Amino acid sequence: MRLSAVIERHLAHLRDVRRLSPATVRAYRSDLRDLTHILDDPEIGEITREDLREWLWHVQQSGASRATLARRAASARGLFAWAVADGDLPTDPASRLLTPKRGRTLPTVAPAVALAEVLAELGAAASETGDPLALRDHAILELLYGAGIRVSELCGLDSDDVDRDRRTLRVWGKGAKERVVPFGGPAAAALDAWLVRARPALLARLEDRAGAQAALFLGARGGRLGPRAVYDLVARTVGPLVGRPVGPHALRHSAATHLLDGGADLRSVQEILGHESLGTTQIYTHVSHERLTASYRLAHPRA
Structure with a gap:
């Protein structure tokens, strides 16, 4: 069987059985499509470890980072391990495929005080004008930060998923x-303003009301709000606080770091963020340590 055909079956398995997100499946598709291109789509049983090393060499020569190399190697290992388990291969040519370890990059975190000021200003402006989109944007930012949720989780929310009392x-x-996931008072107030003052007004403008009826957040042209609009919103509001364009994950990083700074225990933060592994959450302890060290060096007379 051709490599491309096995890849399509593998991607269907990731999507339908493992239930990985569309963005994750697209990333796997991109990595494995490159493998198909470099190896000229051979029969999967003809691929050797040397072929895979040659592929990674081409990736490295193209200027790819260590993180990209590591991700593509992981994609290949996942594909061939699955092919062996599924009976397409007798042995796994990628089982000992090694790549340089990716360097650890600490997450981007917005300063808590500056972020609070920006959110307060946006909330005041939205409340004064009553503009439905401004009220929506304020509620989105407050929830991303207040609940620490992913952009895919936010865009997938329905109105029934919100318990305003609790x-x-x-x-x-x-x-x-x-x-x-819990959220705090500022997020609750922003969400109430959106649901009571803004969402009905925006819903009334839409031609396809049935398609948008369940969604918590609506797009300007109708239907459920998409991730691209949220990325643009965060980039123009939070980006200036950290000095570069950032996406919604920066607010999730900020929420986790500020929780730990405030004394939350690691297990609680893990549950809030929905991390399977505690090790994934532990990166935020490094961020807190870095911030603590930086503050010490700036403030202590004998630092």
Whole structure:
């Protein structure tokens, strides 16, 4: 069987059985399509470890980072391990495929005080004008930061997923895993303003009301709000605080780091973020340590 055909079956398995997100499946497709191109789509049983090393050499020569090399090698290992388990291959040519370890990059975190000021200013301006899109944008930012949720989780929220009395959200995370996440007072006020003052007005403008009826957040032209609009919103509001363009994950990083700075225990932060592994959450302890060290060096007379 040709490599390209096995890849398509593997991607269908990732999408339909493992229930990986569309963005993750697209990333796998991109990596493995490059493998097909470099090897000229051979029979999968003809591929050797040397072929895979040659492919990674081409990737490296193209100027790819260590992180890209590591990700592509992981994609190949996943493909061939699955092909062996599925009976397409007797042995796994990628089982000992090694790549340089990716360097650890600390997440981008917005300063807590500056972020609070920006959110307060946006909320005041939205409340004064009553503009539905401004009220929506303020509620989006408050929820991303206040609940620490992913952009895919935010865009997937329905109105019924919000418990306004308990101040919780029911979100569907990676692997279609459900969890309940709390949010605070500022997010609750912003969400109430959106639901009471703005969402009905925006819904009334839309031609396809049925398609948008369930969604918590609506796009300007109708239907459920998409991730691209959220990325643009965060880039223009939070980006100036950190000195470069950032996406919605910067607010998730900020929420986790500020929780730890405030004394939250690591297990609680893990549950809020929906991380399977505690090791994934531990990166934020490094961020807090870096911030603590930087503050010490700036403030202590004998630092």
